[in-house]
Amino acid sequence: MDALNLPPFDYKVTKSGANYLIFDILRRKNVVLTPEEWVRQHFVHYLIHSLGYPKSLISIERGTTYNKLQKRTDLCIYNQEGKPHLLLECKAAHVPITQEVVKQVSTYNQTIQAKYVVISNGLQHYCWQVDFETRRYEPLAEVPGYNFE
Numbered sequence: 001m002d003a004l005n006l007p008p009f010d011y012k013v014t015k016s017g018a019n020y021l022i023f024d025i026l027r028r029k030n031v032v033l034t035p036e037e038w039v040r041q042h043f044v045h046y047l048i049h050s051l052g053y054p055k056s057l058i059s060i061e062r063g064t065t066y067n068k069l070q071k072r073t074d075l076c077i078y079n080q081e082g083k084p085h086l087l088l089e090c091k092a093a094h095v096p097i098t099q100e101v102v103k104q105v106s107t108y109n110q111t112i113q114a115k116y117v118v119i120s121n122g123l124q125h126y127c128w129q130v131d132f133e134t135r136r137y138e139p140l141a142e143v144p145g146y147n148f149e
Contacts (some may be wrong), residue, residue: 001033001035001038002035002038002093002094002122003037004039004042004093004122004123005122005123005124005125006039006042006043006045006046006120006122007042007045007046007048007049008049009041009042009045009118011023011041013033014030014048014094015026016030019033020032020033021033022037022038022041024041024056024060025045025048026030026044026055027060028056034092035092035093035094036090036091036092036095038093038122039090039091039093039120039121039122040060040074040075040090041121043075043088043090043120043122044058044060044075047075047077047088047143051143051144051145051146052145052146053077053145053146054146056084057077057078057079057080058075058076058077059073059075059076059078060074060075060079070133073087073088073089073108073112074088074089075087075088075090076088076092076112076114077114083102083113084112084113084114084115085114085115085116085117086114086115086116086117086118086143086144087105087108087109087112087114087118088115088117088118088119089101089104089105089108089117089118089119089120090120090121090122091119091120091121092121092122093121093122093123094121095121096121096124097119097120097121097124101119101124102119102126105117105119106137109130113124113130113132114130115129115130116128116129116130116140116143117131117137117146118143119131125143126139127139127140127141127142127143127144128140129144
């Protein structure tokens with residue numbers, strides 16, 4: 001797997017048939033190790049160990065409906081009231097972050113209404129704070145840490 005622009009973590013990879021599996025600490029099971037999953041697992045550990053987010057507030061690959069279509073979010077962090085706080089879309093390291101990717105995540109967030117939106121391919125990370133009243137996305141220099149006060 002590619003080296004990423006995220007802190008390394010102690011991961012456990014096993015092989016099952018033709019697939020490599022990585023242990024997911026949120027789902028508490030081994031999942032197929034794809035390039036996108038590699039980025040997702042790095043970002044999960046970054047959120048928990050570097051930014052202080054509790055595991056209990058992070059949801060992984062949760063279903064949502066947009067325009068009557070069933071979609072799945074890569075990661076969504078909720079606040080203590082159960083409302084979406086941060087929406088994260090992960091792409092494989094070889095997938096560039098394009099305007100189409102930003103539009104896709106922004107479209108999902110119209111339904112989810114998370115305060116922050118993050119897009120990462122493991123090498124580049126983009127974060128915005130969303131103002132739903134003005135419908136503006138304000139770019140941030142870094143992903144906000146856990147502080148739901």
